[in-house]
Amino acid sequence: MAPLGYHTTFPNTNLQKMLHDPTSLHETLKKADTFEIFPYEAYGPQQDIVAENCLGSIKLESICKELHVQKIMGLKEKDNSIADSRGGSTKTLIHWAQNIKNKKFHRWDLGESENKEMYDTKDPPEYPLKAIKVRTKIIYSSDDDMVKDTDIRALAKQMKNATARKVKRAGFKHDDFIDGQFVMEDVYNGIIQDLEHPKPLVIRTKEKKSNSISFSDIPWTALLALAGIVLCIAISLINCCCKKKKKPCTSESQQPNPRVFVRPKRPRV
Incomplete structure (x- = not known):
């Protein structure tokens, strides 16, 4: 349902501005020791949780409000306790922000140097x-x-x-x-x-199935026999050509011309 994968165009312009720098946002959360949305350690098991504190800092409350975190988690009143509802990893939020910024659906971006060590490329690879x-x-x-x-x-x-x-x-x-x-x-x-009532499985493919037989379908014994036949024919043709070259030829001047009719001379009376 509504998977957040590709983001060539992100419809929420306000949230896009807030997530425009995922690296800085990640560093800010790490400095605040915030690794979880509605972190358990920060508020305790019975502390009221509100959208303003979902990322552990009131400075980041605009992100939580734009994400409708309180509505999604069912926190419609301030007396909801953390024992009844829990959040999620802030790393998921940062990873999503990376994909929005780069307009690709790729793995976690560690930075150019660490990407080379982890993925052997400067950019994180896209999911296949x-x-x-x-x-x-x-x-x-x-x-x-x-x-x-x-x-x-x-x-x-x-x-x-x-x-x-x-x-x-x-x-x-x-x-x-x-x-x-x-x-x-x-x-x-x-x-x-x-x-x-599941429908039958039909794998979609662009390539049409061909009725022609490929070499991989022919047994190796048949291919070997075919190669032998071709070799015999080639040897026969070579021998024939050699024989024709050895046969003496008569010059054109020595051969009578069948097209010339010579009329015999009539004796004089």
Whole structure:
């Protein structure tokens, strides 16, 4: 549901500005000893958690509000305790920001020098989506504020057996996939139906299956016999040519011309 992969165009311009420098943001979080969204150590098990403190600093509250973290986690009142809900790794957020900035779907960016050590390239390698052959259905919305529908379709195209289905309801946002008013009707019922009545597996491929036989399909014994026949024919042709060259030829002047008719001379009376 609405996978955050490719980001050639990021629809949320406000959040894009906040995540424009993933390296600096990561360093800021590390200095604050914040490695988790709603870090447990910072607030304790019964401390109220609000969106303003989700990254351990009130300076970063705008990112949390733009991500609708409180709504997604079901934290609609300030009396929700951390014992009832937990967050996630801040590294996931930074990795996402890297992909948004670079407009690619790649592995974690360690920096140019460390990338060379880890990946043997200065840039982090992109994920090989073409290697994914498992049947996959991607559900997306054209009004998603976190991922563009064109990027979703591009993601599905890279996978050999993936299909993409658009939510028909207008105004369906990213967080509506979790707690939307009509999410059961728009999304979940279709998922249940697909699981209960799966369609036959058909792997999509651009190349048409050819009926021609390749050399790899022919047994090696047959290839060996064929090579012997070709060799015999070649030797016979060479011998024939040599014999023709040795045969003496008569010059054109010595040969009678069959086309010239010589009339016999008549005796004089």
